[in-house]
Amino acid sequence: MFVWGVMAQLYYHPFCPHSRFIRIVMAEYGMEPEMIEERIFERRQEFLMLNPANTTPVLTDGQMVSAIVGANVIAEYLDETRGLALGARRLMPEDPAGRVEVRRLLEWFNSKFFAEVTQWLLQEKVFKRQMRSDQGGGAPDMELVRAARQNIRYHLRYIGWLVQSRNWLAGDTMTYADLAAAAHLSSVDFLGDVPWGEDEAAKHWYARVKSRPSFRAILSDRLPGITPSPEYADLDF
Amino acid sequence: MFVWGVMAQLYYHPFCPHSRFIRIVMAEYGMEPEMIEERIFERRQEFLMLNPANTTPVLTDGQMVSAIVGANVIAEYLDETRGLALGARRLMPEDPAGRVEVRRLLEWFNSKFFAEVTQWLLQEKVFKRQMRSDQGGGAPDMELVRAARQNIRYHLRYIGWLVQSRNWLAGDTMTYADLAAAAHLSSVDFLGDVPWGEDEAAKHWYARVKSRPSFRAILSDRLPGITPSPEYADLDF
Known part of the structure; x- marks a missing residue:
């Protein structure tokens, strides 16, 4: 077999x-x-x-x-x-309109959110620690970190706005869109850079995704030299 | 109806x-x-x-x-x-492996080629002309233009390498991958920034795509103040 x-x-x-x-x-x-x-x-x-x-x-x-x-x-x-x-x-809807919306949000989080938020925070705060200086390693550029921390607020409001009119990000059921958005947020949350207090709806949606068994493995990831934020693995954060 | x-x-x-x-x-x-x-x-x-x-x-x-x-x-x-x-x-293969390859190349051209080549050339040479100064308009940054012109050479070799082992970019038949790659190249070609002489295989592949009737409309695009390169609309360039 x-x-x-x-x-x-x-x-x-x-x-x-x-x-x-x-x-x-x-x-x-x-x-x-x-x-x-x-x-x-x-x-x-x-x-x-x-x-x-x-x-x-x-x-x-x-x-x-x-x-x-x-x-x-x-x-x-x-x-x-x-x-x-x-x-x-199933994580992709079967109707064309539903698939269009899931794919739009996949692009939103995997490309736009990445370019505006995740890329900078991870590059400056995680990858530069692992790189040798000839690979581009070194101290974080705090200007980039601050820009990413500013950008995330708009995305958090967008998530909150979407889940206030729908059950999940792309519609009635959980889809790839929720998992992609939550994956990006989890990386940033490890670093303590998600201002959860700014959007209750987004926070409640994230708590729902985070409590799924499929999320367990990434919540146990640890990085030498960086302590995760207190709420990172807390399901009732 | x-x-x-x-x-x-x-x-x-x-x-x-x-x-x-x-x-x-x-x-x-x-x-x-x-x-x-x-x-x-x-x-x-x-x-x-x-x-x-x-x-x-x-x-x-x-x-x-x-x-x-x-x-x-x-x-x-x-x-x-x-x-x-x-x-x-049909522009997408029906087998999963074929679809994987078309989608990989769609990402390659629509994201990577765009980020390394098209974005800079168009931003600096086209969009800055159309923008007011308060929108970010102005003279092109020639350092970015030069970097994009350098980057395109690697992509042209990659196209040449792919079509020497396959009939079209993603396999035996023309797919979305060919049309996406050719679309990006057509924008750059208008500006005269594709070094066609560097890769004969890539050039012959582009001539095949460019001669399709579906390409006609974009070959007739003109932009006030910019003369297209001599080979732009020439099917036997």
């Missing part, structure tokens, strides 16, 4: 929000891939062969010729190959 | 590569949307209601409640709702 979960390998970084999104997604599908930590700033030759764009996450499943590269591409692939098995818990 | 093509409206900018991709795609589907030119730096309130991310393209089709936002989202929607009608000319 061929067991997909055993053969699958996920190249990831513990604080890469796109990797976190896929880890949560795979947990929702009941998959337990072999986890391979990748530090993209090391530009490892074998990894570049899998993904010349040198980004995480990358999934290999032992069946396909090439690797499955990038969070959105992996999410679409998993929905196409095992979405139906989730039944009513 | 309800005629989809007549009701559809495409919010676009003539030199936005993501808009160009969707214009070519819609022409492949035989659709003729009403074209609405959007200058995102004007931050028009009505457009922000359609797309709070304030990016082009946006498609409204008269059937859906909300707008269809973003090039990749529109491409997926059109494939889902009218892909089968194209028969053998």
